[in-house]
Amino acid sequence: MSLKLLRLLRGPERSYYWFFLFLFFFGLLPLGVAVKIYSTFYLRFGTELLILGLFALSVDIIMGYTGLVSLGPAAFFGIGAYAGALTLLKLANSIWLALAIVLILSWIVAWLIGYLSIRIRGVYFAMLTLAFAEMFHELAFNWQSFTGGSDGLTGVPRPAIGIPPYVLSLGNPYVFFYFVLGVVIVVYYACVRLVNSPFGRVLQAIRDNEERAEFIGYDVRIFKRRSFVISGIIGGLSGSLFALLRFVDPDVLHWFTSAEALVMNLFGGMGTLYGPVIGAIVFLFSKDLISSYTEHWRLILGVIFVGFVLYSPRGIVGLYDTFRSKVVPALFPSIWRRVGRETERTTESIVSDMSPAHDRESSPKSKGNLTAPGTSADRKGEG
Amino acid sequence: MNSHTSRRFLLNAMILACICAGLIWLIFYQILPKMTIKIAFKQLLNGLTLGLMYVIIASGLSLIFGMMEVINFAHGALYMLGAYFGLTVFRLTGNFGLSLLVAPIIVGGVGMLLEYSTFRPLYGRSPLYHILLTFGLVLVIGNSAELVWGKAYHIFPRPKVLGVLDSFLGISYPRYRLFVLLVGVLISVFFWYMLKKTRFGLIIRAGTHNREITNAFGIDISRYFTVVFGFGVAIAGAAGVVMAPILSVHPHMGDGIIITAFIVVVVGGLGSLSGAALAGILIGVLESFSVILFPAFTGAMMYMVMVVVLLVRPQGLLGIEEIR
Numbered sequence: 245m246s247l248k249l250l251r252l253l254r255g256p257e258r259s260y261y262w263f264f265l266f267l268f269f270f271g272l273l274p275l276g277v278a279v280k281i282y283s284t285f286y287l288r289f290g291t292e293l294l295i296l297g298l299f300a301l302s303v304d305i306i307m308g309y310t311g312l313v314s315l316g317p318a319a320f321f322g323i324g325a326y327a328g329a330l331t332l333l334k335l336a337n338s339i340w341l342a343l344a345i346v347l348i349l350s351w352i353v354a355w356l357i358g359y360l361s362i363r364i365r366g367v368y369f370a371m372l373t374l375a376f377a378e379m380f381h382e383l384a385f386n387w388q389s390f391t392g393g394s395d396g397l398t399g400v401p402r403p404a405i406g407i408p409p410y411v412l413s414l415g416n417p418y419v420f421f422y423f424v425l426g427v428v429i430v431v432y433y434a435c436v437r438l439v440n441s442p443f444g445r446v447l448q449a450i451r452d453n454e455e456r457a458e459f460i461g462y463d464v465r466i467f468k469r470r471s472f473v474i475s476g477i478i479g480g481l482s483g484s485l486f487a488l489l490r491f492v493d494p495d496v497l498h499w500f501t502s503a504e505a506l507v508m509n510l511f512g513g514m515g516t517l518y519g520p521v522i523g524a525i526v527f528l529f530s531k532d533l534i535s536s537y538t539e540h541w542r543l544i545l546g547v548i549f550v551g552f553v554l555y556s557p558r559g560i561v562g563l564y565d566t567f568r569s570k571v572v573p574a575l576f577p578s579i580w581r582r583v584g585r586e587t588e589r590t591t592e593s594i595v596s597d598m599s600p601a602h603d604r605e606s607s608p609k610s611k612g613n614l615t616a617p618g619t620s621a622d623r624k625g626e627g
Numbered sequence: 628m629n630s631h632t633s634r635r636f637l638l639n640a641m642i643l644a645c646i647c648a649g650l651i652w653l654i655f656y657q658i659l660p661k662m663t664i665k666i667a668f669k670q671l672l673n674g675l676t677l678g679l680m681y682v683i684i685a686s687g688l689s690l691i692f693g694m695m696e697v698i699n700f701a702h703g704a705l706y707m708l709g710a711y712f713g714l715t716v717f718r719l720t721g722n723f724g725l726s727l728l729v730a731p732i733i734v735g736g737v738g739m740l741l742e743y744s745t746f747r748p749l750y751g752r753s754p755l756y757h758i759l760l761t762f763g764l765v766l767v768i769g770n771s772a773e774l775v776w777g778k779a780y781h782i783f784p785r786p787k788v789l790g791v792l793d794s795f796l797g798i799s800y801p802r803y804r805l806f807v808l809l810v811g812v813l814i815s816v817f818f819w820y821m822l823k824k825t826r827f828g829l830i831i832r833a834g835t836h837n838r839e840i841t842n843a844f845g846i847d848i849s850r851y852f853t854v855v856f857g858f859g860v861a862i863a864g865a866a867g868v869v870m871a872p873i874l875s876v877h878p879h880m881g882d883g884i885i886i887t888a889f890i891v892v893v894v895g896g897l898g899s900l901s902g903a904a905l906a907g908i909l910i911g912v913l914e915s916f917s918v919i920l921f922p923a924f925t926g927a928m929m930y931m932v933m934v935v936v937l938l939v940r941p942q943g944l945l946g947i948e949e950i951r
Contacts, residue, residue, distance in 0.1 A: 383927070
């Protein structure tokens with residue numbers, strides 16, 4: 245047993261596990277509310293951070309690991325939110341039923357959208373996914389009787405979990421926080437295993453060089469579709485949790501939601517799984533912080549954002565990486581020598597390489613091929 | 628003809644038959660009962676006006692994409708900026724013609740500045756970064772406009788000469804919309820002329836076609852990027868000024884149009900200007916007819932058009948490039 249654990253901790257997934265420690269500390273957030281350092285508002289806010297982090301994580305699977313830029317992840321987020329809320333409102337007050345319906349529905353929708361849009365590539369794929377998401381937005385907006393139109397759905401009941409004598413209501417912010425945290429931990433672990441499985445390797449091969457992956461003999465389209473479906477299911481899950489936290493209105497399907505998910509990915513550093521979650525937390529936290537000081541938070545956020553794109557394209561994780569590989573060796577050469585080459589290699593292989601040297605002019609791809617960063621062929625293989 | 632192509636032919640024929648049946652049902656049971664010639668003509672004119680505005684916004688977008696492969700999400704924000712500058716100039720001088728001339732120049736200048744300071748370092752990186760960068764710029768520009776002009780909706784008064792109704796063929800139609808139609812046609816023709824008949828246009832087309840070979844001929848193509856970006860953005864600014872009296876001027880007026888413009892570009896075929904023109908007019912006309920016929924579907928109309936076009940013809944209506 246311990247040997248197995250040791251092997252797991254030293255395997256190729258080891259660089260992902262520190263994030264559990266982060267989540268553990270994040271799980272201490274309610275303590276501060278309990279001893280009244282800050283109000284319950286921050287408990288709800290922390291829950292929201294986790295939910296949107298989960299949403300950003302779903303985008304990372306498709307964008308950071310498969311190299312497909314989808315501009316319509318909001319479709320799944322919104323479908324999850326609406327399906328969850330409608331099940332709870334009209335069918336039964338059971339979280340498990342709601343989650344089951346959400347997962348199955350987002351599976352079906354993701355498969356259909358994937359089936360139709362993965363036939364084409366690049367910008368066209370991005371636009372088609374955007375179009376599908378916008379169609380759902382219009383549907384939610386116009387189908388007054390079912391979705392509540394622009395008013396959305398309010399008064400979603402908070403179901404209870406547990407076996408009858410020991411029941412906890414999700415309406416309790418503490419319970420809901422830990423429920424969401426549990427979901428995030430499970431999904432994160434599943435994703436870590438997924439991207440390090442042979443299946444995940446194929447996805448990364450497709451991201452790095454689609455043609456070569458095809459020549460090896462993989463049916464690229466099927467793998468892309470599977471990745472799209474997995475991403476859609478996680479997106480739907482995060483949407484349904486969001487419906488439980490807040491109300492649902494057509495804004496969850498708006499393209500701005502999709503854009504924010506992309507922003508979170510970039511902010512945190514895509515292709516790392518933990519990067520997007522951190523990105524979501526930092527993005528929403530800074531948004532909240534700035535908007536409490538000034539009405540013009542968009543301006544400041546936009547400037548920070550442009551700065552990130554220009555000067556730290558690998559996001560916060562990339563900043564940390566630069567810090568570790570440039571600043572630490574400069575300041576503490578002795579420590580660096582001891583930690584040695586191994587750290588350098590892992591960070592290099594985990595974080596997508598986005599060197600400016602990646603030029604499209606020399607690649608024979610046709611125009612309009614939009615691929616996620618990290619597609620350069622000079623990535624070093626792991627382990 | 629092997630079995631694969633014949634099956635494909637059969638599939639296409641079936642799809643075509645379904646579309647035809649749907650169209651017949653639509654025409655005889657949905658459209659004809661609600662239509663008279665007058666309404667149809669009016670909506671056609673409305674559609675053309677709207678469509679031409681889409682065309683000139685989309686062709687700037689298409690030009691920028693074709694030249695530097697940048698997907699410019701900030702195009703709508705600059706369109707909005709054009710409307711605001713136009714409004715300011717109009718309030719200062721009271722001359723609509725002057726604001727139509729000055730605002731696009733200012734917007735073009737802003738665009739060139741943006742290109743030089745922010746886009747330039749990102750060339751050669753993944754196009755995703757441009758999406759993200761321009762998304763950030765949307766936030767910055769939108770909020771700056773809010774800061775300068777406030778959140779309120781501004782009414783842009785129509786110039787007196789154009790603010791009347793014209794009667795012809797038994798219908799009355801606002802003269803301003805006819806003016807918009809004229810401006811749209813003029814800008815499109817100017818655009819076409821510049822691109823197809825001048826040396827400048829020749830270089831742009833060459834750069835769009837193959838950047839490396841153009842460089843090899845001794846033309847420093849990256850020097851043209853700033854100008855092309857400024858030009859593409861300036862005509863979006865002009866569209867903003869022209870549309871401002873029809874709509875009203877507010878900080879979010881660019882949010883919706885950018886998606887429409889992208890759809891027009893994609894439906895027409897990336898980089899194909901005639902395709903963008905065709906698609907813009909098609910979508911404009913369809914939209915203005917669906918306002919009367921299927922009000923609930925107006926917003927979804929262009930997305931449906933795009934989905935159908937992309938699934939049947941992935942490279943867009945007039946796109947020539949092979950998309951696998």
